[in-house]
Amino acid sequence: MKRSRTGVAHALTRRRARFDHAPMHGLSRFLLALAFVLAPLVGAAQAPETGKLLDESRQRIADARKQLDGGDVDDATLSQLRDQMGAVDTHANTLLGELAPKFDAIAARVDQLGPAPAKGGEARDIAAQRADLEKERGALDADIKRAKLLIVDSGQVVAQIAEARRANFQARLSQRTPSPLTPTFWRGLTANIDRDLAGARALLGGMFAGTAAAFAPANRVPTLFGIAAGVLLILLGRWWVERALMRWTADRMPHGRLRRSALAFAMVVATTVLTGLGAQVIVIAIDWHSVLGDDARAFARSIVSAVVFGSYVTGLGRALLAAARPSWRLPPISDDVAARLRHWPLLLGGAVALSVLLKHFNEIAGTSLSATIAGSLVVALVYAALLAWGLLRAARTPADATEHDERAPRPAWVGVAIALLWLGVVLAFVAALSGYVALAHQVARQMIGLGIVAATFYLVVHVVEDLFAAGLSSQANWVRRTLGLDQRVLDQVAVLSSGLFRVFALAIALFAALAPFGTEPGDLVSQLGRTAAGLKIGQIEVTPVAVFGALLVLVLGIAAIRALQRWLLDSYLPTTRLDPGMRTSVTTLLGTAGVVVVVAFALSALGLGLDRIAWVASALSVGIGFGLQAIVQNFVSGLILLVERPVKVGDWVVLGDAEGDIRRINVRATEIQMGDRSTVIVPNSELITKSVRNVTLANAEGRVRFRVPLPLDSDPARVVEIIKAAFAAHPGVLRQPPPNVLLDSIENGNLMFIVVGFIANPRQSGQVRSDLLLDILARLRAEDIALSTPYQVNLGRVGEAGAQGPLSGAE
Structure with a gap:
């Protein structure tokens, strides 16, 4: 049965928005703002004329300012105005991106024509073309200025909307109603009980009537089949998928952190998707022949939304607690605490689903403000009671524990968080019983929301970090071969990547945590849309697409250079006459030059051409002049080498x-x-x-040279034969050129022989010289040829008989 909503019910719904702000509200606003961002990209080809679009956007801004200046505006209207301003900003940025290239192209054509000559000094066709170009450039310039003004005005209106939402939020928190402990509260609730019950009966009656029609003989088969499929998805499907995920991660994934975090993430996704899909299948089966009315169909969709949110919270809590799988648990929670809290995620998920469902029920049924306040009171008390019960269960000491049990010291931040949660629970109870229902609802809901956001952030960050670490570890050999990076650099890349993602995820988590205080996801989408349009720094415009393209060019270019180096060093250069040293030098020089070229291409893809970074060159010149001359000198010397x-x-x-x-x-x-x-x-x-x-530049051969002193009575010819025989017997001495033994001189009564031999490797000269000397000494002793002894001079005193002592030399 279709029911029209009266003006009074609509007004009550607008007032009720002050008390009901469930998570589904923020998600719907986020999706709506995202649709506004993507709409211009999808329908750009069908966009209206520029002037008409600018006029419509200007009128929207004027209407929004008029509404904001008119007085009190509820949150629902503020959200609609913010979405409209986001659409205006997106359209203006899109239009600006389309007009700017056209303006630049026309300006370039005008510049090619040169300055206009004196009147009558230009051909008629050229003058007409110049006039048309000037007219078109003027029109484009005007449109560009109007688009820029729209961006500024829409930003100012968005700031005004945010200020109004903050004012509404503060007013809502300070609003007091009669305490539920007083009869006034219950009298206000019973005063509208008949109308509230009528609205509830109408809605539920429509649901029951539609359900009964779905089970009529003509509709019974698809209804039963759909309900059975939905129940199987929720119960058996989820159970089977969880078991399959457990087996797959245990058997297929390598040991490490990734298998635990991936299993937890997969279980959350499986629980949410299968449960929500099962609920949606049941609703589709019941309404297969459009037997539900508009209000009943809207309430059915609300049931699906509540099931999705509740199943997500339940799956998230079960995945992190892992009461049945202690070895797979991610957070540092003791087994005893996890076992005591094993039912808490299901209760919390049910409370979240109740909050979402109650909010939509009040909106669709058109209940009174008193009923809405009562619903907010129930949600606040249920949330606060669940938090208190969970904190008590987590802090309770086991019965078999003794005072000698050793427990790991609890971090300080955990104690602070528990104290704040207890403070919030007490504040929620006191505020609810004192009549500040909106404050109690906000405090309790915010504690639950912060817990959900923190748990989601914890799980997502762990999954991504483990994925980075495992991915780079498993592909380490390929990355090292392709990019020439060692394991240490890969570890640094993994840590840096996970750190950047952690910062990004933390920003999103903070935004989600601050959303109930006057900021909506649509603001983030609008900001992301403006960022995607381009960030202008001076005369340089940097966009995420350009940054991604530059990184892609850099990575692919370096990979191509490394692959080319490897191909040259392993395949092509060995077929040439180049020695190994020259091959290494060629590949090194090619790699250096290639990296410079790739960096230049990456800068070009980023939009930083050489003409735009002249100041960088100037700064480098100053730096080279003052402190980098030594580095540049070594760099140039390396290229010369x-x-x-x-x-x-x-x-x-x-x-x-x-x-x-x-x-x-x-x-x-x-x-x-x-x-x-x-x-x-x-x-x-x-x-x-x-x-x-x-030593090895012109010739890689080495030389062994030493001197051999022998007495004067030695046979020189025999000595030469002995030394040459020793050289001939050593395998390290080359036969060509042959060794040479020369009688160089006679010094201090000794024959001085110079022995020279050549070896293949100069690095072996010391060892070869030692071997030859030992062999020559042994051969000379065998021939009874002794080496010369040093010449000695003995000095003595003159004797008493006047005879002079000996003064002689011995060799």
């Missing part, structure tokens, strides 16, 4: 006290590995500006 290759990877160099092999040439410094396996980091400018001995 990679191009000219006076030294290359694998060379054995001597630079001052440093002597060793070059292991890596970077753009700023060169790594030299010493003989003791230590590494010396040498700035590239040192290799360019100072003298460097490159």
